[in-house]
Amino acid sequence: MLTIRALSSIPTPLLHLYTSSSSALSTRTLRRHPTAATMLNSATAAMITAASTSKGVTSSEHLAGNWYSVPDLRLRDHKFNVPLDYSVDFKSSQKITIFAREVVSVGKEERSMPYLLYLQGGPGFECPRPTEASGWISRACEEYRVILMDQRGTGLSTPLTPSSMSQLKSAENLVEYLKHFRADNIVRDAEFIRKRIVPDAAPWTVLGQSFGGFCAVTYLSFAPQGLKQVLLTGGIPPITGGTTADAVYRVCFEQVKIQNMKYYKRFPQDLQIVQELVNYLSESEGGGVLLPSGGTLTPWGLQLLGLSGLGSSTGFERLHYMFERVFDPVIVAGEKKQISYYFLNAFDKWLGFDSNPLYALMHEVIYCQGDSSRWAAHRIRSENNSEFDAIKAAKEGRPVLFTGEMVFPWMFDEINALKPFKDAAHLLSEKKDWPQLYDIDALKNNKVPVAAAVYYEDMYVNFKLVMETASQIGELRLWITNEFMHSGLRDGGGQVLNHLLAMLDGKKPLF
Numbered sequence: 001m002l003t004i005r006a007l008s009s010i011p012t013p014l015l016h017l018y019t020s021s022s023s024a025l026s027t028r029t030l031r032r033h034p035t036a037a038t039m040l041n042s043a044t045a046a047m048i049t050a051a052s053t054s055k056g057v058t059s060s061e062h063l064a065g066n067w068y069s070v071p072d073l074r075l076r077d078h079k080f081n082v083p084l085d086y087s088v089d090f091k092s093s094q095k096i097t098i099f100a101r102e103v104v105s106v107g108k109e110e111r112s113m114p115y116l117l118y119l120q121g122g123p124g125f126e127c128p129r130p131t132e133a134s135g136w137i138s139r140a141c142e143e144y145r146v147i148l149m150d151q152r153g154t155g156l157s158t159p160l161t162p163s164s165m166s167q168l169k170s171a172e173n174l175v176e177y178l179k180h181f182r183a184d185n186i187v188r189d190a191e192f193i194r195k196r197i198v199p200d201a202a203p204w205t206v207l208g209q210s211f212g213g214f215c216a217v218t219y220l221s222f223a224p225q226g227l228k229q230v231l232l233t234g235g236i237p238p239i240t241g242g243t244t245a246d247a248v249y250r251v252c253f254e255q256v257k258i259q260n261m262k263y264y265k266r267f268p269q270d271l272q273i274v275q276e277l278v279n280y281l282s283e284s285e286g287g288g289v290l291l292p293s294g295g296t297l298t299p300w301g302l303q304l305l306g307l308s309g310l311g312s313s314t315g316f317e318r319l320h321y322m323f324e325r326v327f328d329p330v331i332v333a334g335e336k337k338q339i340s341y342y343f344l345n346a347f348d349k350w351l352g353f354d355s356n357p358l359y360a361l362m363h364e365v366i367y368c369q370g371d372s373s374r375w376a377a378h379r380i381r382s383e384n385n386s387e388f389d390a391i392k393a394a395k396e397g398r399p400v401l402f403t404g405e406m407v408f409p410w411m412f413d414e415i416n417a418l419k420p421f422k423d424a425a426h427l428l429s430e431k432k433d434w435p436q437l438y439d440i441d442a443l444k445n446n447k448v449p450v451a452a453a454v455y456y457e458d459m460y461v462n463f464k465l466v467m468e469t470a471s472q473i474g475e476l477r478l479w480i481t482n483e484f485m486h487s488g489l490r491d492g493g494g495q496v497l498n499h500l501l502a503m504l505d506g507k508k509p510l511f
Contacts, residue, residue, distance in 0.1 A: 062196050067109055072133035073141065074109050076102040078197065079156075084180050086188045098189050099156035100197075103130060103137060103146040114205065114228070115198050116144035117190060119151070121210030121235070123181075123366050124358030126155025139494025144205065147197070151215075152189055153181050153358050160358045162417050171423035178428065181358065182366060183211075183218040183437050190219065191226050203228040207497070208235045209489050210460065211366065213452075214437075220473070221439040224448050231500045232452035233489040236466045236473075238367065239438040244465075245367040245376035249406060251462040253384050256404040259310040259459050264399050267320045271399055277326055278302065278394035280339065288414070289339055293348045295416035297339075299390040299400075304411070305350060306402025311459030312487040322346050354417035361425055363407045368434040375429050377406035405460045446474035451503040453489075453496050456482040477503050 065077040078100045083093035104113070118140075120127045127148035130137055140146050153160040160181070168174040195201040205228050208216030213235015219227060238244040264271050278299045281288050288298035295301075309319035328340045353360055364373035381388055381403070393400045409429075412422035450473060454466050470476055479499055481488075488496050502508045 069106070070131055070133075072106055072138075073130055074104050074106055075130065076109075078102060078193075080189075080193055080196065082152075082189055082192050084177070086185065096152060096158040097156070098149065098152060098158075098193065100147050100149040100193055101127065101130075102197075103141060103148060105133065105141040108141070108145075112199075113143065113145045115147060115194075115202075116140055116205045116207055117147045117149060117194070119149065119186070119190075119206060119208040119212030119215045120154075121212050122151065122154070122359060123211050123362045124151075124154055124160075124356050124360075126150045126157075126159075135493050136489050136497040139497050140207070147193070147204075149190065149193065151186050154356070162354065162357055162420065165357070166420060171421075171427055174421065174424040175427045175431065178358075178361060178424070179431070179434075181362060182434075183215040184222070184435060186215045187219045187223055190215075191223050194226050205229050205231065207231040207233070209233045210235045210486065213237070213461075214366065217443070217469075217473070218437050220446055220448060220450070221437070221442050224442070224446065227448045229449040229451075229504055231497070231504075232450065233496055233500070234453065234455050234458055234461050234486045236452055236454065236461065236469050237438070238465045239440060239443070239469050239472065244369075245364050245373045246380060248367060248462065248465065249377045249380040250383075251464055252404055252406075252459070253380060253388075255457070255459050255462060256306065256310065257387065257401065258457075259404070260306070260399060260401045263310060263316050263319070263402075266316050267323075270320055270323050273323050273326060274302075274400045275394040275397065277323075277339070278390050278400050280337075282391045282394070289344070291348050291416070292341070292345050293354065293416045295348070295419075296414045297344065297347060298414060299394075300408075300410065301414050302347075303388070303390055303401065303403045305347070306404050307406075308350070310402055310404060311485060313485050313491040322350070351415065353411075353415050357417055357421065360407050360411060360415075360418055361421060361428060363405075365428055365431070365434065368431075369436050369438070370432070370434060372430050372432045372434075373428075375409050378408045381406070381408070440472055443473045446476075448475060449504050450476040451500040452476060452478050453484070453500060454478050454480045455484055455486055455488055456480055458486050460486045479503060 061081050063079045067074050067076050069075070080098045080100070081095045082098050083090060084096050085093055088094075104111075118127060127150050128137075130148075133141065137146060150157040152158065160178075165174060168177055190206075194204055198204055203226055206216050206219060208214070208230070210233070213232040214237040216230050216232060216235065217237055217239065220230060238248060240247075281297060281299045281302065286296070288296040288301070291297050305319060305322075309315040322343060325340055326343045328338055330337060348354075364376055367373065367376075386392075388401050388403065390400045409425065412418045412425050418425075452470070454463065454470075455461075456463055458466075470478055484492055484496065499508070
């Protein structure tokens with residue numbers, strides 16, 4: 001049961017960041033005149049700082065629920081009605097819901113505590129749902145009031161699912177809608193919430209995991225006044241202008257190759273199993289087999305298992321145990337060998353695009369600033385095709401290499417949940433007028449304390465690119481480790497968060 005929380009005296013921020021429709025500066029102008037880009041970013045920050053106050057604020061903008069419990073935690077749900085497009089007048093703008101869950105330790109519901117906003121990785125994934133006081137959430141609740149915000153389009157924040165997106169009847173309409181679902185608007189949502197939920201609209205601490213860290217760096221660029229300190233875990237983005245997707249995938253393919261070799265060294269028996277499976281798929285009618293979801297499993301589709309299998313803790317093990325049951329036993333003499341339903345069903349569930357299609361649609365455009373991605377991963381893969389050609393590798397007895405965190409155009413033909421969005425995906429890949437996500441000058445002059453966990457062998461966020469960006473962020477302290485993989489925040493219990501907090505509160509030395 002939701003109760004209304006009175007907010008008539010709290011100001012409403014209208015954060016008018018730069019958008020292509022409102023700027024007189026073209027992409028060509030920005031490329032020819034770098035100072036124009038600097039001026040634009042300065043204007044963007046100024047617009048956030050000078051966010052206007054709307055009169056006649058209604059309590060319907062924020063609904064706060066009653067407290068409820070899971071073991072050792074108390075939780076409260078919040079829903080905020082925010083503009084889809086912050087460049088439009090608040091009263092006349094289309095609204096979407098942003099959901100945030102407030103989490104505290106039992107007995108601390110009314111205690112005065114600083115706030116910590118958690119930004120989940122992705123793009124396109126909701127925040128974790130706490131079932132007990134454990135892991136990093138338990139550690140954070142020792143001293144913070146934690147806010148788990150489902151980023152727009154995920155979880156309970158007007159979720160974009162295959163069914164809900166079907167309401168947008170054309171690819172053009174869907175692209176026009178999706179252009180509002182990048183880091184810039186996620187930051188605007190965070191500021192909208194902060195000014196309504198934090199007493200006196202005080203700055204808060206932000207913890208950003210993976211893509212959530214990318215959002216936090218956007219936050220540092222354009223709304224640092226809302227930040228007390230920032231914690232990054234596997235989430236320092238490339239920040240140069242134009243599209244950085246090409247640079248990202250060029251270095252990430254190299255790390256993916258290394259992870260493949262590690263996998264086959266751990267489980268050498270899978271080398272032959274995967275080769276046999278690829279041969280089976282390539283020799284099947286149509287070059288693949290039907291999946292329970294209605295999609296098709298092909299040799300190149302099989303390679304997508306590397307997305308989470310190669311880069312996260314226990315990924316190697318989970319992948320290996322899938323391949324243990326790849327084929328059904330032949331229990332009737334003369335019957336043909338076939339792939340087991342167990343494996344096909346596990347493959348469908350492994351990818352998860354039926355529940356989180358936003359990831360596939362938006363993955364490459366999170367890197368774009370004033371230019372298009374043009375299916376960057378697909379183009380860069382062609383440069384490595386001799387190594388990533390699954391059929392050729394299987395025929396020649398070489399290791400079949402899995403791919404990593406990459407989205408390819410043919411996925412919108414083979415994965416059933418993505419098929420309706422094929423045209424929109426192509427339009428997004430060609431879209432050029434993406435606004436800037438980072439202000440390099442603002443980051444160099446940053447005064448907000450920042451601590452970052454950098455995972456040396458991270459498959460998703462490349463170490464080389466991380467270090468290039470890190471050199472351009474003021475007040476940043478790095479913890480470089482190979483003890484954890486990209487999922488270190490989740491896997492390390494409270495250890496990773498505890499280490500980062502210690503770096504900022506003086507418990508860790510400055511060298």
